[in-house]
Amino acid sequence: MQINLTREDLLKPLSYVAGVVERRQTLPVLSFVLLKLQDGELTLTGTDLEIEVVARIKGLKGNNASAEIALPARKLFDICRALPADAEITIKREKEGEKATIKSGKSRFALATVPVADFPNIQSQQWEQALTISQASLKNLFEQTHFCIAQQDVRYYLNGLLLEFVDKKLRAVATDGHRMAISEIPLEKSNKSEKQAIVPRKGIQEMMRLLDDPDGMVEIQVSTNHFRAQTSGFVFTSKLIDGRYPDYTKVIPHSQSKLLKLPREATRETLGRVAILSSEKYRGVRFSLSNKSLQITAHNPEQEEAQEEVSVDYSGEAMEIGFNVNYMIEAISSLCSEYVVFGLNDPNSSCTLASPEARYPQYVIMPMRL
Template identity: 60%
Template sequence: MHIHFQREELIKPLGFVAGVVERRQTLPILSYLLFKAQGGNVLMTGTDLEVEVTVSVDAKIEAGGEIMLPARKLLDICRALPTDATMDLRADGNKAQIRAGRSRFSLMTMPISDFPVIQTAEWDVTLRMPQQDLKQLLQETHFCMAQQDVRYYLNGVLLETSGKKLRAVATDGHRMAVSELSLESDLGQTRQVIMPRKGVHELIRMLEDNDQPVEIQMSSNHLRVKAPRLVFTSKLIDGRYPDYSKVMPGKQAIQLKLPREGLRETLARVAILSNEKYRGVRLTLSEKLLRISTNNPEQEEAQEEIAIDFAGNGFEVGFNVNYLIECLGSLRSDEVLIGLNDPNSSCLILTPGQSSPQYVVMPMRL
C-alpha cells in the first residue's frame, strides 16, 4: 500500500473515526482503525462494537490495499503536522511508514482478519431528510438523556416514526424533551427504536449544518445513517421505552410569555448562589411579578424579579435551575412560553405558537 493525502483533508474525518474508538480497550484491535484504499478514495472504519463509523477521504493512491493503524496515534500525528503538510503512507509487513516533510513515523499494524465488523439484519424502515434537520432533532433532545441509569432504556434517545412524522424523545425521569419533524412520505405504522447515548453524541458531532440529504435505516437491532462520505451504524438499546405521552401535562392554567434569553440569563445569575448539590431555584408568582430566587447552606441568597402579565392567586414552585437553563438554551426563539398549574405539577416549556420542541420539567421540594 502506498498513499498520498493532504493533512487538512484527513484530519476532520479521522477525528470522526477516532472519536468512536475508545482509548482504553479490553480488545487491543478496537483501538485501531481499518484503512482501505480503492479507486481514488481511502475508507477509514472504526468501531467500539456498539458504534461503527466509515468515512471516505480523497487520496492519491499509488498502490491499493488494506491496513490496520492505531487511531489515536495517527490522529495525534496529524494534529502535530503543519496545516499544509502532504502525508505519504506506505505499508509493508507489520509496520506502516508515514512521511511528511522532514518528519518520519513508524507505526505497528495488526492483522486485518481480527477487525470486528458490525453484522446488521435486513433494514425494514428507510427514510430521508436534510442532515441539518436530523442534527437539530437530536440537539433539541439529547441533553435530557439519562446517564448510567439502571433503567437502561433511558440512557438514549427514542426515535419514533408515526405516519409522516419522525419524533425524538429523551428523559432521565426528572425532565423530558420531545421534538418532531415532518417527513415527505407516510411510513404507515408506528415504529420505535432507542439509540444509545454514545451513538447520539457521536452522530450529532458528525452531521453537518446543511441541507444535503441523509438516509436513515432501521432494523430490529441497528440504526444506520448514510450521509455524503459517511456511514454511521449503531446498535440499538433492547428495551421498551416508557409511554411519554402520559408525562405530557394537560392544559396549563398559567401561561407566562417571557423573553427567552433574558430569562436564561436571569436564571444563570441566581444559580451562582444555589445549592451546589441540588441546584434548586424558587419561582414565586404574584400579581404582575415573577420572583426568581436561590439560596445555599452557607445562608447566601440571590434574587431577581421579572415583570409578567399575571393576575390571580400566586404560589411558589421549585425546579432544578440547570434543567431550566438547558431547556431555554436549546430553543432558538426570542420568546418562550412557560406553562404552570400549581406547586406540585410539572412545567411545560416551548416556543409560543409552536408545538415542537417541548420540554417538561418536574418540580422539586426546596
C-alpha cells in the first residue's frame, strides 16, 4: 500500500487527531492514528475510547487504490511538523505486519504499525437531537463557560459541561461547586424536545481547538450516550457523562440588594495587581464596600498586604466579603462588555457577575471566609 500527499495536506488534519491521542496509554493501540484511503479521500482517526476525532483530507490526486494503516500518532505528527513547508510525503508499506516507511526528499523514517483490525471505534446510537449552528457561536459558548468545569470531582457529573436544548436555545452550564457559569445562544429552529447532555471536560477542550473556522458551520447531534460535532473537515464524537446534573437554577440569586456597575477592564487590572500578594494556596481577597467606595485587599502568610480602592455608585450600609480572586478574574475576563454588573446581598451569599446589556453569560461565585 502507498499514500502520496503533501505536508500541508497532512499537517492540520493530523493536529486535530493527535490532540485526542494521549502520550501514555493503557492500551498501546490508542497511541496510534488510523489512516484510511478510499476514492481519493484520506480519513485520519484517533481515539482514547471516550473521544474520537475523524479528520478528512479530500481530493488527493494520484491515490486511486484503497489503503489502511495505523501509525504512531505523535511520532507521525512530529515528523510532519519538522519537514519543510512544501515537502512531498510518501507513506508506504509492502505487506501487513511490516514497518511503514515515510519518505520525503532525502529523509526516510521507518515507523512501527499495528493491525488495523485492532483499532477501536466508538459505536453511536440513533441521534435524538440535531441542529446546525456557526462554529464561532459554539466556540464562544464553550469559552464563556468551560473554565468552571470541575476537575476530578467525586461528583463525576460536575466534570463535564451541561448542554441543555430548550425551546430555541442551546444553553451551557458549568460548575465546580464553588462557582458557576451559564451562557446560551439562540437557535433558528426550535429543538425537537428538551434534552440535557453532559460532555466531558476533555471533549469540550478538544472541540474548542477544532472549531477554528469563524465563518464555518457545525452540525451537532446528541443521542442517549454520545455527542457529535461535524464539519466538512472533521467528525468529533464523545461519550457523555452518565448522571443527572443538579438543578442549577436553585443556585442563582433571584434578587440582589446591592448592584455595582464597574468598568470591566479597570476592575480586572485592579484584581490582577491585588492578586500578586494574595495567599498562593487560597487566593482570597477581601471586598470592603462603603459609601462611594469599594476597597479590595489581600494578605498572605508572610504578612504582606496589597490594597486598591475603586470608586462606585453606592450609598448603602458597609459590608465586607471575601472571594477567590482567580474566580473573579476569569469571570470578568470572559465578559465582553465595557462594564460589569456586580450583584451582592450579604457576606454569606453568592455574588453574580454579568454584562449590563445581556443576561448571559452570567457567573455565580460563592464567598469564602478570610
